[in-house]
Amino acid sequence: MEIVRSEKKSTSSNEVNADLVTALPLYRAAPELEVRLEDFELYAIDRLQVLRGISDGLSRGRKPEEMEKLVKKLWKAHMRHAHAPEALNKDIISHFVLRLVYCRTEDLRRWFLSMETTLFRYRFRVETDDVQRELMTEFNLPYKSLSNAEYQTLKDKLSQVARSTGQSLPTADSIFFKVPFEEVPELVATRRVYIHKGNAYVAMSQVVSLIVTHFRSYLSKALVLTNRKWTSTIREQEKDRLTPIIEALSTSYLGPDYSQPSDTTEISLKDIDQLAKTSFPLCMRHLFEKLREDHHLRHGGRMQLGLFLKGVGLNLDDALAFWKAEFTRKVGAERFDREYAYAIRHNYGKEGKRTDYTPYSCQKIISSTPGVGDHHGCPYRHFSEENLRAALGRLGINNRALEEVMVKVQNRHYQLACTLTFEAVHGTSCDAGINHPNQYFSDSKKTMDSKKTMESKVKVTNLCFMGTHEFHTLQGHLNTHFTLVVSKSYFFAECFLTVLIELRRPAKRFC
Amino acid sequence: MGTDDMLIDNSRNQEQLDLNYLKLYYGKLFPHADMFKWLAYGHDGKHPGCDQSYVGRREFSFTLDSDIYIRFQSFYSSSDMEKAIKEKCPVKIDIGPVYSVDPAKRLAYGQGGDNAFTPVERELIFDIDISDYDDVRYCCSGADVCSDCWPLMTVAIKVIDFTLRDDFGFDHILWVYSGRRGVHCWVCDGKARRLNNEQRSAISDYIRVYKGSENSQKKVSLVGQALHPFLSRSYTEVLRSFFEDKLLCTQNLFLNEERYEKILEMIPDECFNIVAVTSELRGKWMDNKRSKDDINTTRWGHLKHSLQSSKQKAQGLRRCVEEIVFAFTYPRLDMEVSKHMNHLLKAPFCIHPKTGRVCVPIDPNRCEEFDPAAVPTLSQLLGELNAAGLTTEGEDEFDRTSLGEAIRYFRSSFLFPLLKSCKEEIEAAYNTEIQQSKNSMSW
Ligand SMILES: [Zn+2]
Numbered sequence: 001m002e003i004v005r006s007e008k009k010s011t012s013s014n015e016v017n018a019d020l021v022t023a024l025p026l027y028r029a030a031p032e033l034e035v036r037l038e039d040f041e042l043y044a045i046d047r048l049q050v051l052r053g054i055s056d057g058l059s060r061g062r063k064p065e066e067m068e069k070l071v072k073k074l075w076k077a078h079m080r081h082a083h084a085p086e087a088l089n090k091d092i093i094s095h096f097v098l099r100l101v102y103c104r105t106e107d108l109r110r111w112f113l114s115m116e117t118t119l120f121r122y123r124f125r126v127e128t129d130d131v132q133r134e135l136m137t138e139f140n141l142p143y144k145s146l147s148n149a150e151y152q153t154l155k156d157k158l159s160q161v162a163r164s165t166g167q168s169l170p171t172a173d174s175i176f177f178k179v180p181f182e183e184v185p186e187l188v189a190t191r192r193v194y195i196h197k198g199n200a201y202v203a204m205s206q207v208v209s210l211i212v213t214h215f216r217s218y219l220s221k222a223l224v225l226t227n228r229k230w231t232s233t234i235r236e237q238e239k240d241r242l243t244p245i246i247e248a249l250s251t252s253y254l255g256p257d258y259s260q261p262s263d264t265t266e267i268s269l270k271d272i273d274q275l276a277k278t279s280f281p282l283c284m285r286h287l288f289e290k291l292r293e294d295h296h297l298r299h300g301g302r303m304q305l306g307l308f309l310k311g312v313g314l315n316l317d318d319a320l321a322f323w324k325a326e327f328t329r330k331v332g333a334e335r336f337d338r339e340y341a342y343a344i345r346h347n348y349g350k351e352g353k354r355t356d357y358t359p360y361s362c363q364k365i366i367s368s369t370p371g372v373g374d375h376h377g378c379p380y381r382h383f384s385e386e387n388l389r390a391a392l393g394r395l396g397i398n399n400r401a402l403e404e405v406m407v408k409v410q411n412r413h414y415q416l417a418c419t420l421t422f423e424a425v426h427g428t429s430c431d432a433g434i435n436h437p438n439q440y441f442s443d444s445k446k447t448m449d450s451k452k453t454m455e456s457k458v459k460v461t462n463l464c465f466m467g468t469h470e471f472h473t474l475q476g477h478l479n480t481h482f483t484l485v486v487s488k489s490y491f492f493a494e495c496f497l498t499v500l501i502e503l504r505r506p507a508k509r510f511c
Numbered sequence: 512m513g514t515d516d517m518l519i520d521n522s523r524n525q526e527q528l529d530l531n532y533l534k535l536y537y538g539k540l541f542p543h544a545d546m547f548k549w550l551a552y553g554h555d556g557k558h559p560g561c562d563q564s565y566v567g568r569r570e571f572s573f574t575l576d577s578d579i580y581i582r583f584q585s586f587y588s589s590s591d592m593e594k595a596i597k598e599k600c601p602v603k604i605d606i607g608p609v610y611s612v613d614p615a616k617r618l619a620y621g622q623g624g625d626n627a628f629t630p631v632e633r634e635l636i637f638d639i640d641i642s643d644y645d646d647v648r649y650c651c652s653g654a655d656v657c658s659d660c661w662p663l664m665t666v667a668i669k670v671i672d673f674t675l676r677d678d679f680g681f682d683h684i685l686w687v688y689s690g691r692r693g694v695h696c697w698v699c700d701g702k703a704r705r706l707n708n709e710q711r712s713a714i715s716d717y718i719r720v721y722k723g724s725e726n727s728q729k730k731v732s733l734v735g736q737a738l739h740p741f742l743s744r745s746y747t748e749v750l751r752s753f754f755e756d757k758l759l760c761t762q763n764l765f766l767n768e769e770r771y772e773k774i775l776e777m778i779p780d781e782c783f784n785i786v787a788v789t790s791e792l793r794g795k796w797m798d799n800k801r802s803k804d805d806i807n808t809t810r811w812g813h814l815k816h817s818l819q820s821s822k823q824k825a826q827g828l829r830r831c832v833e834e835i836v837f838a839f840t841y842p843r844l845d846m847e848v849s850k851h852m853n854h855l856l857k858a859p860f861c862i863h864p865k866t867g868r869v870c871v872p873i874d875p876n877r878c879e880e881f882d883p884a885a886v887p888t889l890s891q892l893l894g895e896l897n898a899a900g901l902t903t904e905g906e907d908e909f910d911r912t913s914l915g916e917a918i919r920y921f922r923s924s925f926l927f928p929l930l931k932s933c934k935e936e937i938e939a940a941y942n943t944e945i946q947q948s949k950n951s952m953s954w
Pocket of ligand 1: 648650651655656657658659660661
């Protein structure tokens with residue numbers, strides 16, 4: 001892919017294979033196209049809007065049918081183009097730009113992989129059987145459909161699976177593929193296929209799972225390769241042109257990084273009980289109270305709470321002291337040192353791979369699977385109604401708010417339920433919604449201590465998304481303390497203003 | 512000698528592990544060579560396809576008596592491993608994954624940041640613990656286990672072993688008594704060792720039926736017009752008869768109001784007119800009139816009849832009877848252990864530090880016969896060794912103790928068939944590679 005600065009009308013339709021049967025590309029190779037620098041960035045931002053919307057839908061626990069609609073809507077809103085071939089170019093170009101943006105760290109890769117795979121899945125689902133088979137051929141999948149004789153011997157089992165999951169019953173014309181069970185993990189996990197001697201029998205209507213596995217594993221490998229190219233050549237070659245754009249793009253959509261507590265927010269052990277009451281989200285408060293009560297938490301709970309505490313600024317020594325004080329009462333100090341201390345140091349990157357572990361996001365917590373004896377997970381998702389009501393009651397929120405929360409829970413909008421709880425507890429609105437327990441905590445602290453609000457908000461040099469009105473208000477506040485440099489701005493149809501702002505503290509404060 | 516005898520007699524009182532005994536055990540009885548052979552998976556052979564670095568990339572970790580926990584140990588030969596074990600005399604040996612590089616040298620690679628040190632192979636493992644069944648057993652709780660509740664483990668072995676072999680097509684499966692309150696399972700087929708975390712999760716989720724944490728009541732939810740073939744097979748071949756013929760009576764599940772109320776609560780209210788059904792049943796069960804039939808069986812009969820009578824059955828798709836049976840008998844897995852490659856698991860043939868019992872293999876085909884109380888203890892083994900006197904040439908020490916049977920089973924039913932298929936796999940992979948390089952040259 002060539003990136004040019006020129007103003008000339010770029011890609012013309014004859015550069016794209018016009019015979020393409022489907023509008024769904026597999027992104028096997030970067031296109032041989034010239035891309036204007038402006039398109040490079042704008043296409044990427046459009047695609048990011050789509051991926052961001054998908055991420056939001058997933059974290060709200062949307063059902064597959066709802067996701068399908070959502071993806072369609074997002075795609076139409078952001079990726080449409082007057083000329084069909086140009087739309088396909090935009091699709092391919094934006095994908096490859098974002099590959100570059102999101103190849104650079106493990107976390108970025110994971111996010112991108114998950115969103116692109118979801119996007120692909122829902123675009124694939126709406127294709128016809130013929131197009132789907134076409135795409136399977138393009139992927140070089142070696143699977144043959146079951147012969148009639150094979151089908152006859154398996155008929156009963158295949159029908160049984162269909163009845164157990166509410167799928168339509170197979171007939172002699174139905175197409176099934178026999179594939180190693182390893183290639184359809186999501187169908188295995190939900191028992192939606194018949195499995196025998198290591199083979200899963202996948203119906204045509206389920207082929208999407210199979211192809212998605214291949215798409216993901218292909219993209220995952222490609223991202224690692226892109227990362228190598230990025231670090232070895234591209235970053236340096238493009239340091240004046242693409243590199244700044246790429247670096248700004250990636251921070252814009254992932255939200256703040258909670259893996260490193262900011263120095264201003266370090267908390268100390270003596271405040272922790274008070275903070276747990278005022279500023280922990282329900283999931284963490286529950287774990288915290290259970291730990292104080294039982295002097296023990298199982299693995300899932302230790303990870304969820306431990307990383308959260310790291311994120312809110314409990315330093316390693318305090319964390320060790322904190323866990324030790326509790327666990328000692330149950331298992332003794334020796335066993336604590338032997339079996340648990342390692343993991344805590346590990347979370348702080350002091351043992352093992354020495355990679356820092358990032359605190360869990362709401363999405364991760366909501367999708368966890370607490371078992372018997374576990375207390376981790378999202379209370380809105382994993383508690384029984386009765387237990388959830390009791391827990392909310394203990395937070396002291398009023399009946400009306402409680403009922404509103406329960407309605408969100410019934411509709412499986414767990415993060416919205418948490419947001420409403422936040423609002424009820426703090427008596428303020430939380431327009432951004434809750435996406436991360438550490439965000440809940442920091443928003444709570446901000447509300448509690450409004451004087452500090454401005455300071456912590458403007459710490460970042462970042463691409464932020466906010467409404468025009470909000471921006472002007474912020475600008476008004478900021479100008480009294482900071483110099484605000486607006487280096488770039490975009491306007492979108494929805495009246496959202498995107499600005500790359502650079503906030504400079506007055507120099508005298510540092511000199 | 513007198514004090515030693517005392518100790519042996521006290522073995523049931525959870526003796527503190529005697530380090531001198533443990534030294535003797537590692538010196539004379541522990542099957543070092545067999546363990547190493549197992550974990551080398553044929554790569555310690557002479558075939559040019561063998562990966563000589565393979566076994567040296569496996570993590571071992573030792574828990575020492577002094578409460579020191581040493582991770583990331585690695586051994587390149589059986590004698591290396593034997594020497595380290597004898598020297599350090601660990602009270603527990605854990606086995607971790609095979610890494611991309613020798614775990615003992617991980618720091619040298621860790622700095623690169625490019626995931627140079629990462630797990631690449633690991634047996635698929637399962638950990639089932641009787642203390643997770645506390646809400647369905649009345650005989651014991653926590654770490655305690657008796658002959659009334661142990662059969663829950665037997666059922667878990669049967670259900671999981673069957674699906675691993677029949678559904679997933681695995682052949683080399685080792686079940687091991689954890690030494691106190693549960694069982695471990697090691698699935699050692701090549702394709703099991705190479706599963707990624709997502710595939711491991713998928714298998715665990717496929718097997719898991721029991722859902723819910725301490726904070727929710729919904730434990731087993733079975734919906735749909737049919738059960739998945741795996742679940743219906745587990746139900747008809749294992750769970751139903753175990754529940755009705757055994758557990759119902761041994762645990763006295765319907766003995767009194769408190770117990771039967773717990774079962775009535777499991778009936779989902781969306782199912783049908785729950786009030787009418789439960790009040791009818793309560794009425795029947797209130798007058799506790801004596802009968803020659805077992806009270807649990809009788810009451811279960813009433814409950815089943817009410818739930819399955821035709822007018823109730825028409826409504827809703829919940830399978831209430833099956834749900835109750837599953838809730839009481841279906842295996843409960845520690846999911847985290849199975850989902851990730853980097854979990855450590857205690858090695859077979861370790862001595863449990865609290866009970867002194869050996870972590871012996873369990874034959875899944877004869878798991879009903881397994882009695883945890885009959886598993887040899889460390890002091891018993893050493894007693895047997897003393898009584899047997901000196902060994903003759905070519906005879907293994909363990910053959911003169913009750914550990915002999917366990918080691919013979921380990922070899923004949925697990926190790927030898929495993930090594931045979933490893934050898935075939937290595938040869939096949941080597942031949943394919945040769946073939947490919949030939950092809951690429953001819954192009
Ligand atoms: Zn018992």
